[in-house]
Amino acid sequence: xxxxxxxxxxxxxxxxxxxxxxxxxxxxxxxxxxxxxxxxxxxxxxxxxxxxxxxxxxxxxxxxxxxxxxxxxxxxxxxxxxxxxxxxxxxxxxxxxxxxxxxxxxxxxxxxxxxxxxxxxxxxxxxxxxxxxxxxxxxxxxxxxxxxxxxxxxxxxxxxxxxxxxxxxxxxxxxxxxxxxxxxxxxxxxxxxxxxxxxxxxxxxxxxxxxxxxxxxxxxxxxxxxxxxxxxxxxxxxxxxxxxxxxxxxxxxxxxxxxxxxxxxxxxxxxxxxxxxxxxxxxxxxxxx
Amino acid sequence: xxxxxxxxxxxxxxxxxxxxxxxxxxxxxxxxxxxxxxxxxxxxxxxxxxxxxxxxxxxxxxxxxxxxxxxxxxxxxxxxxxxxxxxxxxxxxxxxxxxxxxxxxxxxxxxxxxxxxxxxxxxxxxxxxxxxxxxxxxxxxxxxxxxxxxxxxxxxxxxxxxxxxxxxxxxxxxxxxxxxxxxxxxxxxxxxxxxxxxxxxxxxxxxxxxxxxxxxxxxxxxxxxxxxxxxxxxxxxxxxxxxxxxxxxxxxxxxxxxxxxxxxxxxxxxxxxxx
Numbered sequence: 001x002x003x004x005x006x007x008x009x010x011x012x013x014x015x016x017x018x019x020x021x022x023x024x025x026x027x028x029x030x031x032x033x034x035x036x037x038x039x040x041x042x043x044x045x046x047x048x049x050x051x052x053x054x055x056x057x058x059x060x061x062x063x064x065x066x067x068x069x070x071x072x073x074x075x076x077x078x079x080x081x082x083x084x085x086x087x088x089x090x091x092x093x094x095x096x097x098x099x100x101x102x103x104x105x106x107x108x109x110x111x112x113x114x115x116x117x118x119x120x121x122x123x124x125x126x127x128x129x130x131x132x133x134x135x136x137x138x139x140x141x142x143x144x145x146x147x148x149x150x151x152x153x154x155x156x157x158x159x160x161x162x163x164x165x166x167x168x169x170x171x172x173x174x175x176x177x178x179x180x181x182x183x184x185x186x187x188x189x190x191x192x193x194x195x196x197x198x199x200x201x202x203x204x205x206x207x208x209x210x211x212x213x214x215x216x217x218x219x220x221x222x223x224x225x226x227x228x229x230x231x232x233x234x235x236x237x238x239x240x241x242x243x244x245x246x247x248x249x250x251x252x253x254x255x256x257x258x259x260x261x262x263x264x265x266x267x268x269x270x271x272x273x274x275x276x277x278x279x280x281x282x283x284x285x286x287x288x289x
Numbered sequence: 290x291x292x293x294x295x296x297x298x299x300x301x302x303x304x305x306x307x308x309x310x311x312x313x314x315x316x317x318x319x320x321x322x323x324x325x326x327x328x329x330x331x332x333x334x335x336x337x338x339x340x341x342x343x344x345x346x347x348x349x350x351x352x353x354x355x356x357x358x359x360x361x362x363x364x365x366x367x368x369x370x371x372x373x374x375x376x377x378x379x380x381x382x383x384x385x386x387x388x389x390x391x392x393x394x395x396x397x398x399x400x401x402x403x404x405x406x407x408x409x410x411x412x413x414x415x416x417x418x419x420x421x422x423x424x425x426x427x428x429x430x431x432x433x434x435x436x437x438x439x440x441x442x443x444x445x446x447x448x449x450x451x452x453x454x455x456x457x458x459x460x461x462x463x464x465x466x467x468x469x470x471x472x473x474x475x476x477x478x479x480x481x482x483x484x485x486x487x488x489x490x491x492x493x494x495x496x497x498x499x500x501x502x503x504x505x506x507x508x509x510x511x512x513x514x515x516x517x518x519x520x521x522x523x524x525x526x527x528x529x530x531x532x533x534x535x536x537x538x539x540x541x542x543x544x545x546x547x548x549x550x551x552x553x554x555x556x557x558x559x560x561x562x563x564x
Contacts, residue, residue, distance in 0.1 A: 010387070013383075013387070013468065014383060014386075014387035014389055016379070016383075017379045017380065017382055017383025017386070017387070018380060018383030018384050018387060018389065018392070018395070019383075020376045020379065020380060021376050021377070021379075021380025021383070021384070021395070021399075021439060021443060022380075022391070022395045024376060024435070024436070024439055025395055025398040025399060025439075025440075026395075026398070028414060028417075028432060028435075028436045029398050029401050029402060029410075029436060030398055031417065032410070032413035032414050032416065032417045033401065033413055035413065035416055035417060035420070036409070036412065036413040036416060039416060088313065091306075091309060092309065092310055092313050095306040095307075095309065095310050096310070098306075107310075109544075110314060111314075111317065113321075113537075113541060113544075114317045114318055114320065114321045116493065116537060116540045116541075117320070117321050117324060117533060117536075117537045118497055118513070118514060118517065118533050118536075119497060119499070119514075120499060120514055120517045120518055120521075120525075121320075121324050121517065121525070121529070121530070121533045122320035122321065122324065123320070124324070124517070124521070124525045125319070125320035125321070125323035125324045125327070126320060126323075128323055128327055128335055129319070129323055131336065131337075133336055133337040134337060135338070138337075165316060165317065165320065168313075168317065169317075218404070222404060222405070222406060223406060223407070225406060226406020226407065226408045226409060227406075227408075228408060228500075229499050229500070229518065232518060232521060233518070233521050236521075236522075237522075243406070243408045246408050246409075246412060247408060247412075247503075247504070250412050250415055250416075250504065256416065259412055260412070260416070263408075263409040263412055263413065266405070266406050266408075266409050267405060267409060270404055270405050270406070274400075274404060283400060
């Protein structure tokens with residue numbers, strides 16, 4: 001009787017409420033993740049099918065010069081994007097955080113509005129601006145700075161521009177909220193005790209806002225590493241990153257184990273970064289939303 | 290002397306900061322304004338500026354491919370918002386309130402779709418669907434979208450639940466309301482702001498999504514972002530610029546109206562308080 005009562009009072013509502021989300025996560029996150037790890041240790045058959053025998057073939061392929069170059073290139077691109085987003089974003093976040101709250105929330109809103117435009121259309125705009133007969137080349141030619149149009153299109157530089165402008169808000173928002181939380185009295189105390197502004201910045205501000213900076217690193221670096229839309233739109237199939245290679249393995253090329261192994265590589269890098277992050281901050285505080 | 294020096298420095302910093310942020314805002318807004326400008330370009334494909342026209346706005350509605358994909362995107366976004374918000378709301382409440390085995394595991398799982406690159410989630414789901422023989426189409430896109438919308442919904446709503454909501458719930462139950470009545474009349478109004486922002490977030494994530502939609506779509510229909518991606522080889526046509534211009538204007542107007550309504554409600558509440 002008593003047992004039945006706790007079932008009705010506790011177990012049933014818990015099951016009804018936490019059940020659906022738990023089931024969804026297990027079915028569509030845990031299982032697929034485990035399966036993709038499993039597939040990465042299989043090999044590719046002659047017809048692009050999966051041969052279900054343990055093999056390290058895919059991981060060996062990753063070390064081939066062609067694929068390895070792409071991996072290095074992607075990591076370097078994601079790294080560059082992150083560095084630029086941090087360097088550009090930190091002073092920007094600092095400027096907004098020092099404004100009165102009312103103004104700051106409007107300024108943050110102003111950052112978000114462009115991002116409600118479809119991201120591919122925003123990327124396409126850079127293409128329109130920089131194409132051979134586009135406004136930038138026209139302007140440069142009319143001023144006589146160049147004689148013939150520069151081909152910006154489908155270059156690493158243009159892809160980089162697209163990456164940085166698309167990722168910047170994800171760097172600014174976490175840093176903004178950590179700078180905003182910084183207590184003013186600490187900074188004043190530091191100044192009163194005779195620290196120069198530079199010392200205060202490096203000894204107080206920077207260390208205390210480090211969790212925000214690390215959130216930004218994760219929110220910029222990891223998505224940049226897996227991105228393929230920017231390279232598709234601005235690289236015209238000439239610039240390839242890990243994301244493009246993964247996508248191709250599940251499309252025309254049909255090499256699931258190789259695509260799976262590349263995915264596992266991304267999972268491992270993500271896991272490592274998160275592990276470092278949880279050493280000094282809680283994952284709940286990552287300001288992902 | 291030293292004070293005026295300090296003030297001068299402060300003023301100078303303020304000016305530098307303002308100029309700097311104007312530059313950043315300009316860079317963020319350039320793509321949007323270029324996108325809008327080229328919706329008035331008198332050319333079949335946007336290669337260069339060829340004079341002003343509004344024809345793409347009138348021709349837009351006769352382009353069945355574009356309008357069809359927009360409709361497909363909207364239906365998917367609405368459905369995945371509803372599913373994600375329902376599962377996310379009760380899930381957030383359940384995960385906050387009850388202790389059970391494996392709760393920590395589920396909480397960790399929720400962060401995977403948020404953090405792991407989307408392409409990884411997409412191909413992982415794709416393999417599962419291929420393996421189990423589930424046909425790709427709207428259903429699989431919906432599952433894909435919900436898989437990243439639900440975690441965002443749960444995280445957003447969980448942040449809005451405070452511990453003292455339970456005493457209100459208990460009071461309601463003590464006064465004879467049943468669980469469902471309590472949920473609708475007490476719990477839900479308390480977390481409504483969180484639910485609304487979860488819905489907004491889910492909708493925007495879903496309607497702008499490329500990766501899941503691209504990987505999990507069947508051969509038949511494509512969402513608007515997937516259509517745009519497929520256009521990139523030949524060039525995106527100006528009617529798509531026209532469509533996205535209309536969309537961003539609707540969003541901005543809705544935002545402004547929402548703010549005005551919020552502010553007037555706040556003012557009215559304040560006035561009533563002072564009376």
